[in-house]
Amino acid sequence: MPTPLPSPSFIAASAPAAALAGLDPADLTRDDFVEVFSGNKVAVRSQPLSAVYSGHQFGVWAGQLGDGRAIVLGDLDGPEGRMEVQLKGAGLTPYSRMGDGRAVLRSSIREFLCSEAMAALGIPTTRALMLTGSPQRVMRENVETAAVVTRMAPTFIRFGSFEHWHYRNKPDELKTLADHVIRNWYPEFLDAANPYKELLAEVTRRTAHTIAGWQAVGFMHGVMNTDNMSILGLTLDYGPFGFMEAFDAKHICNHTDQGGRYSYANQVPVGHWNCYALGNALLPLIGTPEEAEEALDVYRPAFGARLDELLHAKLGLLDARPGDEALFDGMFTLLQANHADFTLFFRRLGDLQVDGDVASDAPLRDLFLDRAAFDAWAVQYRERLRQEGSADAARRAAMHRVNPKYVLRNYLAQNAIEQAQHGDYAEVHKLLAILERPFDEQPEHDAYAALPPDWAAHLEVSCSS
Structure with missing residues (x-):
């Protein structure tokens, strides 16, 4: 059974995830939903459970593990089938071992946002329905506050x-x-x-x-x-x-x-x-x-x-031809040697013109310290585009449908976390809305697609949560 949290509060909910479960996202802000999805109340038809499992951790057999802080509430029928609903951070289970069964706000925000960001990118993932918080103190490396992610999947079997x-x-x-x-x-x-x-x-x-x-x-x-x-x-x-x-x-x-x-x-x-x-x-x-x-x-x-x-689509190539593997290898060699920004490279590559020049290539070219090396690869890429009669406008539209402009960079998540830790969840809501449409231009949010600031290089994430 879930362990109640003091003064649980609504933080955020995902409308696309709610639709999968046949729920109205507006309802999730109600106190009764907050109580159920924080683990403070158990719905009438719910039969909570936690599952046992074992596993290899970092390649070494770890023996019995299990849901140490995850509690399944049951299934909800949605338009695309049944979704299992699970609370992460709802208290001790038979498999908590030395843990406290809780999740902290920091890691919960990251899981909530990234689950929905990955879904919007078209990558198979568990989903995050809702995020709630509590002033209850939880000890990790430092004292933090507790949170619960309500996540969903057809099954959580591993x-x-x-x-x-x-x-x-x-x-x-x-x-x-x-x-x-x-x-x-x-x-x-x-x-x-x-x-x-x-x-x-x-x-x-x-x-x-x-x-x-x-x-x-x-x-x-x-x-x-x-x-x-x-x-x-x-x-x-x-x-x-x-x-x-x-x-x-x-x-x-x-x-x-x-x-x-x-x-x-x-x-x-x-x-x-x-x-x-x-x-x-x-x-x-x-x-x-x-x-x-x-x-x-x-x-x-x-x-x-x-x-x-996927690589053919990311480069706007309509079919596979001899020599494509060498083109891809050359691209990754170029990216590696210059440590170019991964997301910005593919997004800006969509703006390359078949008959362009150094000036028109500038936004893309400027991602590379060795501009001559980029120019040499761009010659090969343009020749490949000409082979299939590629049209700039159509290719740009196709590439922008598969190369996201927005991803959940660590520093963006960190900004949202720091504001949330002071009781301000506006940035969580804003990031969620942006990441639900990762391929759209959203010019009003261009700053969220820029190169990360210098301080972001010092951010570290670990298994602590």
Whole structure:
């Protein structure tokens, strides 16, 4: 059961998420909704629960974990199907271990905003319905105040949910869980010759596609432990995440990750490693290692094909041609050498003119210290555009539909957090509105799409929340 918070208050709600649950966002400001979604009251038909799971953390088997501060209230039927509603930060559970079951305002704002930002970017994710706060003090590195994120997903079952029963040598429970997942979310495999092999292959494919989406927008998860991997291929658990600014493939967004296991470049092989961990857990049901390997073999081609598709779209290329891979490699080499801003590069690339010159390229060119190197790559890019008769206006419109102008940069989140910690939630509301339309120009908000200030380079995020 949730543990009540003193004086809970409404902070923000997401209208798109509310629509998924068949709720009116205006209702969420009411006291009765605030009470329920802070954990102070339990709705009549609600049967709260927390789930056990285990997992590998930073590549090491961590044993039993579980929902240490997450409590599921139940399901809501929406226009696109059932959504499981979960409170994050609602108090102690049987799996809290040494924790207090609470979430702090700082991390809750980040999860709330980024969940909805990722959804608007078209990347599979859990959703954030509502954010509430309380003056209750919570000790982390410093004394902070408590908050609760109401988040939603068709299910919060994780890779670690399967690992738990496998490593405890509980084959009956493992099968019960797998059958439940197939029946509810992968019914197309019910009559397959080996439904568990098909389940593994599809989860692996979805995971590869999601991580390709991360790479394409410069998103870094920060804690890709197997207990943070969704069985539906959703982006799950927003802790020390970050969006790439000055490009560095080795960038580590999580200050706790000193070894760099979850760097931007390592997300791709770690995603594959996590799928192997799931495959190992499902092996007793699948049958032979060879069959599991066949299912896992879909990862690399699925990731490669999806990323190739996304990069062609990001560069405004209508079809795939020989030499494109070299063009992409040259682009990333250029970005790496100059540490150019990831989001601004792709957004401004859409304004490049096929017959442009140094003057017209200036806003894009100025992102690079080595302008001659950019000019050389731009010659190759323009030649590729001419090969397919690319028209500037149509290409610009297409590229701006896939290259966001606005992402949740760490400093933007920090500004909203600092104001919220003083009781002012206006910046949270403003950022939410901006991030719900990341591809739109929104000229009145141009400052939110600018290069980050110098002080932003010193911001650090960690596993503390």
